[in-house]
């Protein structure tokens with residue numbers, strides 16, 4: 391089969407690889423119908439995730455048709471159309487029982503990272519019963535690719551962890567697909583204002599059509615000043631980071647109001663400074679790291 395294979399930072403190739411086979415009785419092999427590229431794949435290509443080794447098929451999102459299932463798989467059979475969750479989960483371990491599937495002790499995010507992924511004609515999905523979702527008949531399969539990762543990540547890690555509530559002023563830093571998902575789903579909670587920040591005017595124009603009340607192009611380095619101006623120097627109630635680089639996380643720290651929440655979605659490859667020397671005076675800020683953690687790393 392053909393697959394997109396990682397060969398070290400900056401190097402990838404569309405090449406021939408063996409078709410995956412069932413290794414465990416809980417596996418399924420899925421024929422990919424649609425897949426997509428995630429910002430995380432771009433971080434992999436930059437070399438930010440050194441755990442990804444030479445020869446790995448990348449990609450962790452997609453929809454497909456079940457080709458084959460192991461003997462213990464009971465929820466799916468050959469021919470079923472499925473959404474592949476970016477997170478593989480057994481459903482049985484302590485963390486799964488707590489609903490923290492991204493921390494499954496025999497899974498989590500492994501596809502296209504620690505095991506071969508979805509940017510290929512076929513993919514092996516471990517713990518298929520808990521890691522695949524059936525596609526209803528007649529559904530728009532291309533749209534459902536967004537449910538593999540992008541939409542739930544923007545919603546759960548951004549909007550829910552950020553605790554967006556009615557009347558809030560929120561800022562979303564990064565108007566890529568995940569930032570757009572946070573922008574769309576934040577509107578379930580009727581925030582008063584949504585400020586979208588990005589360096590790309592085209593993305594910002596789309597953000598406006600998706601419900602952003604203000605847009606700021608941060609390329610001039612003045613985004614923090616502009617947010618403070620828009621909020622009468624108060625800052626925002628929720629800052630959602632959807633990029634994964636130090637400058638955008640530090641932007642969140644600079645614009646968060648007293649008692650505000652910072653929700654981090656971006657996958658960081660470099661350490662970021664938590665400016666407690668300035669944040670302490672804002673009191674009761676909460677910081678949520680990505681993907682399913684829901685504790686406060688500090689609450690001062």
Ligand code: ZN
Pocket residue numbers: 428429430450451476539540
């Ligand atoms: Zn992804």
Ligand code: ZN
Pocket residue numbers: 479480481482483484485486487493494495496497
């Ligand atoms: Zn588990």
